[in-house]
Amino acid sequence: MAERKRLLLIINPCSGRVRIRTHLLEVLDIFMKEGWRVQAFVTQKPLDARDIAAREGRHSDLIVCCGGDGTLNETVSGMMTLERRPALGYIPSGSTNDFAAGLKLPKRVPDAARVAVTGDRFPIDIGAFCDDRYFVYVAGFGIFTEISYATPQERKNKLGRQAYLLESLKSLASIQSYAMRVEWEGGELEGEFIFGMVTNARSVGGFRGIVTQEVALDDGLYEVLLVRMPGTPLELSTMVSDLFSREPSSNDMIYRFRTNAISFTSGNPVDWVLDGEFGGSRTEVRIQNLQRQIAIRKGQSKKSSKK
Secondary structure, eight states: OOOOEEEEEEEOTTSTTOGGGGTHHHHHHHHHHTTEEEEEEEOOSTTHHHHHHHHHGGGOSEEEEEEOHHHHHHHHHHHTTOSSOOEEEEEEOSSOOHHHHHHTOOSSHHHHHHHHHHSEEEEEEEEEETTTEEESSEEEEEHHHHHHHHSOHHHHHHHOHHHHHHHHHOSGGGOOOEEEEEEETTEEEEEEEEEEEEESOSEETTEESSSOSOOOTTSSOEEEEEEEOOSSHHHHHHHHHHHTOSSOOOOTTEEEEEESEEEEEEEEEEEEEETTEEEEEEEEEEEEEEEEEEEEEESOOSOTTOO
16 A cells, blocks of 8 residues: 655634634545645744744645635745745635635635645745745735735725725825835836835735736746825825726836846835735845745646645
8 A cells, every 4th residue: 555645734723714623624534535644733823834834844745734825925935945845735714815816726625625635736936035035925015015904805895995095095194105216127216105016916915906917926027016105185096096997007106017036225124014924124125036936736636636
């Protein structure tokens, strides 16, 4: 009898919807019936998922994490320290699950668990942030990151994207701007920015349409969005409308482009968000796209025995 392959299961019991608790036995049954020998860990504190993946991942053939985008970020960060990286399965159970939406992973825990062990391998790009952190789908700073991640999805849906952002901003006096110099291959900008985002996702903080719909997770490029400080209330309203427009915008406050590397320099520390979690306060940030670094299970393969 062939030896069972080893599956490392990392569970965050405190993620947004905590749905894993009612499905844990079913998830374990799915894994074992697919021929996996499961080693499960429950995170106890921040960065536990990172440390578990780094420590136990070298002995595993597949790592499956269950939690929100922050748990996914920690797991991937731990995996990036491994010389041999196993495949990754993801059971989304957070409150936003932006990256899972981009991969079209099932929302039901048992269905996502089946994809985690039977889905096709899909190599994805990983972002290196200042050489000491990693991110899966977004690194950002400024007002929209604070708004999007601090607000329940139900409230966003009720008000609508533009109405909610305008209500949250209220007035120009409430907006903090950041004096920055931004450089990338083929371009540079300098000025006061209220928002910046380097991303590999169609949805950020539960808001869709902020970046282009032609997002590829394995092309070695990031979609960059930068927003300058508006000068008047009318410019503020126009800027928010143009952010969500599907038509090309000529708004000189909004910059969209693609690059595989970019740097930000500011006189004062700026707070960054990585995959929805605090990424530190920095005056200098360099972001590099590391192409096709981790193979995540995506979709459902026809042969359930595929490992």
